Amino acid sequence: xxxxxxxxxxxxxxxxxxxxxxxxxxxxxxxxxxxxxxxxxxxxxxxxxxxxxxxxxxxxxxxxxxxxxxxxxxxxxxxxxxxxxxxxxxxxxxxxxxxxxxxxxxxxxxxxxxxx
Numbered sequence: 001x002x003x004x005x006x007x008x009x010x011x012x013x014x015x016x017x018x019x020x021x022x023x024x025x026x027x028x029x030x031x032x033x034x035x036x037x038x039x040x041x042x043x044x045x046x047x048x049x050x051x052x053x054x055x056x057x058x059x060x061x062x063x064x065x066x067x068x069x070x071x072x073x074x075x076x077x078x079x080x081x082x083x084x085x086x087x088x089x090x091x092x093x094x095x096x097x098x099x100x101x102x103x104x105x106x107x108x109x110x111x112x113x114x115x116x
Contacts, residue, residue, distance in 0.1 A: 015054050018050050018051075018053055018054045019051075019054055021050055022046075022047045022050035022051045022054065023047075025043045025044070025046045025047035025050065026043070026044065026047040028040070028043040029041070029042075029043030029044035029046075029047055030044075032044075035101075039093075039097035039100075039101075042093075042097070045068075045071050048062055048068055048071075049062075049068070049071065049072065049075070052068070
């Protein structure tokens with residue numbers, strides 16, 4: 001499935017809103033890299049995709065990155081899902097991330113207590 005390689009210009013208000021959302025996602029993503037319960041990589045990918053909507057230069061850079069193109073293709077494929085299926089998918093991914101974070105936190109705690 002081809003990606004949309006054309007950058008569509010957006011208005012100033014939309015750019016400001018998208019930039020604020022992208023910066024928040026970036027901050028959450030960076031926090032998620034430090035805190036195992038938050039899925040940081042997902043938030044970073046979201047920030048990259050939103051920044052590519054705001055900036056032409058960033059859009060061209062992101063189109064050259066294979067991992068961004070892959071994420072964009074998966075997002076396009078998800079657009080055809082029924083809204084209930086999207087909610088289920090997001091809930092399952094969120095639950096999986098939380099469980100994975102709890103397991104990592106438990107493993108970290110076990111290693112910490114073995115040292116002490």
